[in-house]
Amino acid sequence: MSSKTFTQKEIEVLRTSPYVQNVSQSMVFFSASFKEQFWKMLCDGKAPRDIVIALGIDPDILGDNRIAGLKAIVKREVKAGKGFRDYITYTGGSSNYMSPEARIKYLEQQVEYKDQEIAFLKKIVSLGKGDKDS
Template identity: 35%
Template sequence: MSKRLFTEKEIRILSKNLYVKSVSEKGITYTDEFKRIFITENEKGKFPRQIFEDHGFDIDIIGKERIKSSGNRWRAAYHKYGIGGLQDTRKGNSGRPSEKELSIEEKYKRLEAQNNLLKAEIELLKKIDMAERRLKKKQK
């Protein structure tokens, strides 16, 4: 975590970004959508700083070190756990593994949620692909 604290003005500015879930003087919680976008664009060769700038973040407010550490953390989680590793689980997870056996209904609900997440990821990738195709057409 960065040692630099955000001012009230910076917190207000950051809070207005649609890719920010929450922000305090000590840190930023980004949306799961932004993390997926970041991974997708980063794997296509885009630099972390450029991804943040393209999505409305002020680099001078966030700081290069915070961008670098966020990118490293998200890439590691993605490579280890896949797209599910990018989800913010702090609200629903105490950190302890579940001791009870899941019922068939609970397993089904989990698989259904995972399936919906993958469908959403595919739709996002399709939108990015279409936007890139339009951009290439315009450049010709």
């Protein structure tokens, strides 16, 4: 993480980018599509600073440390072979990375649980209606 904090104006500028999913004074989260394009251009031999410019981000706002960190993060995600992470996978209910398959399974379980809750509530409501008719 860079020690440079963003000003409110820099935060507003970063938020205008379709590639920035979230930004605070100290951190910026890029979309998976940004990282994918960054990686492709990096493989084509472009410099990280030039890639950031090509993708519409002001490199002076990010600073050299963040750009170097972004390169390292993208390389690490490629090496892991699980796809590029975005803000949702960083904050999606777990502090650990969830593979897309694990995330789908987790969400399916959540939906099933909600269905059970709804069925239970319907039974309670129907029981309550029977008491009023008596």
